[in-house]
Amino acid sequence: MSILSIDDVRGGYTEVDILNGVSFNMEPGEIFTIAGTNGAGKSTLAKAIVGLLPRVSGRIAFEGEDLVPLAAEDRVQRGIGYVPQVANVFPSLSIKENLQVVAGVAKQKARIEELFATFPTLGQRAQTRAGSLSGGERQQLAFARALMPRPRLLILDEPTAALSPAKVADAFALIASLATLGVSLLMVEQRARQALAISHRGCILDGGQVALLGRAGDLLADERAAELYLGQASPNERFGQESAVL
Amino acid sequence: MSYLVLVQNGIAQGLIIGLAALSITLVFGIARFPNAAAGDMLTFGGYAGLFAFSATHSLLATGLAAIAATALLSLLMYYAVFRRLAGRSAVSLLVASIGVAFMIRAVLGVSFGHGQLVYEIELTRPYIVGGVRVSPLDLKLALIAFVTLAAAFGVLYMTSIGRQMRAVADNSDLARVSGIRPQRVMASLWLLAGALTAIAGVMLGMKTIVAPEIGWEILLPAFAAAIFGGIGSPIGAVAAGLILGVAQELSTPLVGFTYKIAVSFAVMCAVLVFRPRGLFGKAEAVR
Numbered sequence: 001m002s003i004l005s006i007d008d009v010r011g012g013y014t015e016v017d018i019l020n021g022v023s024f025n026m027e028p029g030e031i032f033t034i035a036g037t038n039g040a041g042k043s044t045l046a047k048a049i050v051g052l053l054p055r056v057s058g059r060i061a062f063e064g065e066d067l068v069p070l071a072a073e074d075r076v077q078r079g080i081g082y083v084p085q086v087a088n089v090f091p092s093l094s095i096k097e098n099l100q101v102v103a104g105v106a107k108q109k110a111r112i113e114e115l116f117a118t119f120p121t122l123g124q125r126a127q128t129r130a131g132s133l134s135g136g137e138r139q140q141l142a143f144a145r146a147l148m149p150r151p152r153l154l155i156l157d158e159p160t161a162a163l164s165p166a167k168v169a170d171a172f173a174l175i176a177s178l179a180t181l182g183v184s185l186l187m188v189e190q191r192a193r194q195a196l197a198i199s200h201r202g203c204i205l206d207g208g209q210v211a212l213l214g215r216a217g218d219l220l221a222d223e224r225a226a227e228l229y230l231g232q233a234s235p236n237e238r239f240g241q242e243s244a245v246l
Numbered sequence: 247m248s249y250l251v252l253v254q255n256g257i258a259q260g261l262i263i264g265l266a267a268l269s270i271t272l273v274f275g276i277a278r279f280p281n282a283a284a285g286d287m288l289t290f291g292g293y294a295g296l297f298a299f300s301a302t303h304s305l306l307a308t309g310l311a312a313i314a315a316t317a318l319l320s321l322l323m324y325y326a327v328f329r330r331l332a333g334r335s336a337v338s339l340l341v342a343s344i345g346v347a348f349m350i351r352a353v354l355g356v357s358f359g360h361g362q363l364v365y366e367i368e369l370t371r372p373y374i375v376g377g378v379r380v381s382p383l384d385l386k387l388a389l390i391a392f393v394t395l396a397a398a399f400g401v402l403y404m405t406s407i408g409r410q411m412r413a414v415a416d417n418s419d420l421a422r423v424s425g426i427r428p429q430r431v432m433a434s435l436w437l438l439a440g441a442l443t444a445i446a447g448v449m450l451g452m453k454t455i456v457a458p459e460i461g462w463e464i465l466l467p468a469f470a471a472a473i474f475g476g477i478g479s480p481i482g483a484v485a486a487g488l489i490l491g492v493a494q495e496l497s498t499p500l501v502g503f504t505y506k507i508a509v510s511f512a513v514m515c516a517v518l519v520f521r522p523r524g525l526f527g528k529a530e531a532v533r
Contacts, residue, residue, distance in 0.1 A: 050423050076425035084423075090416040093409065101409045103425035149425060 001064055003028045003153055003184050004049070009058035010208075011048055018044045020208035021058070026201075028152075031176070031185045033202035033216065035192035035229060040205040042188040043085060046157045049186070050082040051075045062153065077104050081151030081183075085158040088142035091131030095122050098130050098141055102148040115144045136167045143174065147183070154178065156187045160194075172198055192230045196220050204229045250378045252495040258384055258453060260491020261391040265446035266464055267471035267483035268398060269439040275415040275478035276435050279339035283323065284443055285465030286350040291316040291440075291447025292456045293354060299365050309390055312444040319350070320440025324432060347462070355458045362455040387449050394445045395484060398438060402480060407434045415478060467494070467507065470514035476527025486525060 004026040012018040018041045026032045034042050047053040049060055051072030060067045067075055076082075090098050099112045116123030119140045125133075130141055139159065146154055159175060160168045168191065176198045179185055189195035196202050199216040204225055212225050219225050266288055273281040291312045298311030327342055372379040402408040407430075414421045414431050422428060443461075450460055471490050475482025490513060494506040501508060517524055 052419055052423065072419075072422040073425050073427050076423060082423040084420065087417050087420060090413045090420065092412055092416050097409050097412075100406070101413045101421075101424060101426065103410070103427070145424060 002026060002061075003030075003063055004186065005059070005061040005064075006045075006049075007059040007061070009045070009048055009056065009060060011053050011056035011058075012044065013054055015055075018208050019048060019056075022205070022208065022210055024203050024210055024213055026153075026184065026186060028184055029179070029182070030201060031179050031187065031199040033192065033195040033199040034186065034188045034205060035190075035195065035202060035219075036205035036211070037229060038190075041208040042205055043157050044208075045205065046082070046155050046186070046188050049075075049155055050080060073103070076149060076151075079149075079152040081146035081149065081154040083142045083146045083154070083156045083159060085161050085188075089130040089133070089138055089145065092129065094127050094129055095133075095141055096126040098145050099148050102145060105149050111148060111150070115147060118147075119144050135162050135164065136170065139163060139167075139171060140174070143178070147178075151183060153184045153186065156185065156189075158188055158190060160189065160191055168194070193220065196230075248499075249496065250376075252498065253492055254378060254380065254384070256492030256495035257488060258387065258449070258491070259495060260488035261388060261395075262446045262449050262453070262464065262487075263467045263471050263491050264484040264487025265391060265394065265442045265449070266468035267475065267487045268395070268480055269442040269446075270468055271472040271475065271478055271480060271483040272411070272435060272442075273439050274472065276411055277328065277339070277432065279336040279343065280469065281439070282340060282343040282465065283347040283350065284439070284468060285461035285463075286347040286354075287316055287320060287323075287440060287443040287461065288447040288450065288464060289354060289456075289458060289461035290319055290350055291444030292451035292460060293358060293363075293447075294444065295448035296363055296365055296451055296456050305386055305390065308448055309394075309445060312448045313441045316444035316447065317437045317440035320436045320443075321433060324436040328436075329429070329432065351458045351462070358458075360458055362457045364455055365452045367452060383452065387452060390445060391449060394442065398442060399480065401438060407431070411435055411438075463507070466514075467491075467510040470510040470517075473514055474517045474524050476524030479524065479526035482524055482526030 002025040007023050009022045010017050010019050022045055034045065036042050044053060048056045049067070051067070051070065056068055062078055062080060065078065070078070090101065093101060096112065099115060100108065105111055116126070121137055122141055122144055130138065133141060139162070156175065160171045163171055172194055175185060175187065187195055187199070196216040196219055201214065202216050202219050203213040204211045204219065212219060212222065266284055270281055270284050273279070294315035295308045295312035299308040302308065323346055327346055328339060331339055331342055367383060370382045372381050402411060410421065410426045410431050411434065413424065413426060414428065418428065447461065450464060454460065467490055471487040472483050474490065475486035490510055493513065494509045497509045498506050
């Protein structure tokens with residue numbers, strides 16, 4: 001069974017549809033990238049899946065269960081984690097409080113210790129206010145917060161958007177390592193080539209619809225995708241330096 | 247020496263303003279609107295306490311009864327009005343809260359009349375501390391205020407529901423995708439807001455009189471304190487309440503009793519012009 005099935009999903013923030021019939025499936029254990037130009041509907045789709053889009057029609061099934069009637073907080077309990085593009089931590093809460101505040105976590109203390117072991121920097125600064133963290137530390141905390149309830153599907157909205165170029169490779173390395181923990185990853189990303197390089201499959205959205213869908217390698221090799229959506233590969237990418245991320 | 251007496255009175259007044267301001271700033275930070283009904287919730291607490299005090303003559307029973315009654319009223323307001331308007335603009339909610347305020351005042355006026363009622367408190371000999379007379383009642387009221395504030399901050403900073411409230415205040419969408427149930431948080435918020443105004447109402451009633459308009463008159467200083475402290479900042483609200491209370495009392499020899507409230511106006515205007523984020527507020531990006 002697919003872990004996530006998106007079937008003819010339409011919707012938006014007002015009466016105007018931003019998503020115009022998006023459909024694809026995602027298999028357990030996959031890293032799946034959603035790429036596309038600005039305004040294609042990538043982040044809107046992520047919000048539709050986690051329950052933050054005000055108006056949605058169609059079917060969004062997680063492990064066979066239709067999510068559309070469920071509130072965002074119920075979707076978390078079903079096993080879906082979400083890291084928003086911006087404002088992805090609670091700035092006035094400490095690092096530890098950012099993790100404690102996540103609801104419905106069994107054996108909370110042990111889980112926090114597990115995550116502090118995964119992200120040692122966070123453990124060392126547990127009492128620091130999240131609002132004072134650097135971009136990279138904040139990103140780690142955002143991942144840790146989303147991982148608190150042990151999600152089976154983690155949705156990442158532009159995980160490298162707020163990072164300095166020097167930190168981007170680290171972020172992709174972290175994302176690739178999360179997949180080894182048994183979490184399926186759905187990633188919305190502007191840096192499509194680097195994202196697809198660590199993904200199993202992906203799709204390209206255009207005008208709120210799936211323009212291309214397939215294996216990540218095939219999308220990277222597709223001339224039309226390269227020309228219209230992915231841009232030219234950087235010298236680093238051509239010479240495969242990003243493979244170190246894997 | 248007379249200034250020390252004014253400071254003493256200012257602290258008592260400041261605690262009342264601070265409690266009301268804390269209620270206002272919590273509602274603003276979490277429910278995202280300025281609750282103009284806070285003053286009349288305070289009045290309701292004053293009346294609830296008055297009847298409890300008449301029956302028991304116990305400060306503890308009075309405080310607890312006022313908290314129970316006002317917290318219940320506050321929760322009722324949430325379910326009957328504010329929950330139904332969730333998602334509307336802050337202005338819509340503000341106007342609704344003004345309507346709720348008038349309704350509470352009208353019900354109190356119709357039920358108990360518009361005359362002044364007083365807590366029948368036995369006169370006690372004051373302590374003399376450094377040449378200043380300190381009323382035992384004032385000390386007890388200050389103690390009650392500090393215990394209430396400590397309990398409120400304990401809830402906010404040491405409990406799971408308090409963390410959830412602060413998380414919702416930071417980012418309500420992120421709170422939802424962290425599994426936090428907004429309605430549970432809102433219900434807790436309104437209970438806490440009601441409890442804080444209840445104690446402020448009892449204190450104000452015991453220090454002065456009980457009448458349907460007492461809360462309305464304290465509303466402006468409370469809003470001024472919430473803004474001065476940094477809207478959404480609990481510690482700021484209490485600190486600013488104390489500063490305003492003392493400033494108002496110290497201005498009395500200069501401007502007279504009637505116009506001391508103008509100090510709150512002046513402070514609110516000055517803060518809005520020169521430091522809009524207040525003493526402890528956070529700068530917010532606007533785009």
